[in-house]
Amino acid sequence: MEQPALLVIISGPSGTGKSTVIREIMRRRTLFFSVSCTTRPMREGERDGVDYHFISRERFEQLIAEDALLEYAEYAGRFYGTPRRPAEEQMARGTDVLLDIEVQGARQVRDRMPDAVSVFLTPPSWEELERRLRNRGTDSEEMIRRRLETARGELDEARTYDYLVVNDEVTAAADRICAILDGERCRTSRCAAFFSEI
C-alpha cells in the first residue's frame, strides 16, 4: 500500500539527551534528518551542511521572504530555521523526514502541516534535568539557571504535542519513538490509498 511519508517533529529541553536518542533512531529507521540553517557563527568542531547550514542574516531574511522555510525562530538574536525544499522533496519520494526543532518552530510546522507527528522528549524528572545540565560541566551557574527556566516554558508547551516520551534510558526512548512511527503509519487517516484500492 502506497502511503504518504511521515513528517516527524522532535523537541525537548536542552539536557534531555535528544541528539543521542535521535542518533539511535536514525540507526534503526530510514529517515531524512533535516539540517537547519542558522545565522549564528560556526563553533569549533561543527561542520557546515552537517550540523547546520551557516548562512548570513541577509540570506536568512531572503529565505523568509521567499517562503522557503517551513518554520523559523529567533533565539538570543540569532535566527534558526528549517529549509522547506529538502524536506518536501524527500517526502514526495516517500522518505520520512525528521525535524529536530524548538517548541516555537514546532507550533509553526504543526499549523502548516497538521499531519505532522510531534514528539516531545523529556527527562524523567526535573531533578534529573538539573543533574544532567550540571554534569555536562560546560555551562556557568547563570547559564544553567537560564536553561532550566527555558525548559520550564518548553514543558508547558509539551501538552500540545501528540506524544510525550520520557528519556529514562536511550534505548528505551528510541524504542518508544520507533513504536510511535510504526504505529502512526497505520493511522487510518494515512491509509487513503488502501481504501481506494480495495
Place this chain on the structure above:
Amino acid sequence: MEQPALLVIISGPSGTGKSTVIREIMRRRTLFFSVSCTTRPMREGERDGVDYHFISRERFEQLIAEDALLEYAEYAGRFYGTPRRPAEEQMARGTDVLLDIEVQGARQVRDRMPDAVSVFLTPPSWEELERRLRNRGTDSEEMIRRRLETARGELDEARTYDYLVVNDEVTAAADRICAILDGERCRTSRCAAFFSEI
C-alpha cells in the same frame, strides 16, 4: 509514571485471521482478553467462559437492563455482548484490556469510551479474503457470498477506526499492533500524571 490502562478494540472481517493475530499479540504483551457473552448455543470444541460466556436470552436481557454490558449487538437472531465489570476492574488495576468485537459494538464502545484505541484488521486485498474464506473449506458457497457481503460493509466502517492494520503476515501484523499499543501509551493525552508530577 502512572498511566491509565488502554482499552483496545480489534475488529476485522471473518477470514482476516484475527484470532491468530490476537493470539500472537497476547504472547508478547500483557493484556486482559475480554470474553464476550452470547445467547447462541455452544458449538463442539468450545468452552464456556473461554470462547464465550454462554447465557440465556433472559439473562442477556437482564444484563442489558442493568447496563452491565459495554456494548452488545444482535447477529442472525443471537445476542453478543461485552460484560462491563471484568474489563473495568482490569483497567482500574492498570491492566490493558483487549476487545475482539464487531463494527457495531466497536462504535458503541468508542462512543462511551473515547479514549479506546480501535484497530481494524484487514486482509491485504479482496481477492485474498475470498481465497481465505474458500480455503477454510467449512462454508457453503452461499455462506461465503454472505460473508463477503458483510465484509464489504465492515470495510466501509473501517474508516472510522483509529488504525488500519493489514494482515499480510501474522508476525508483521502483530508487530504493527504492538507498535500501536506502545505508541499509544506515549500519547500526551494519556500522560496527565507526568504533567502533574513535574
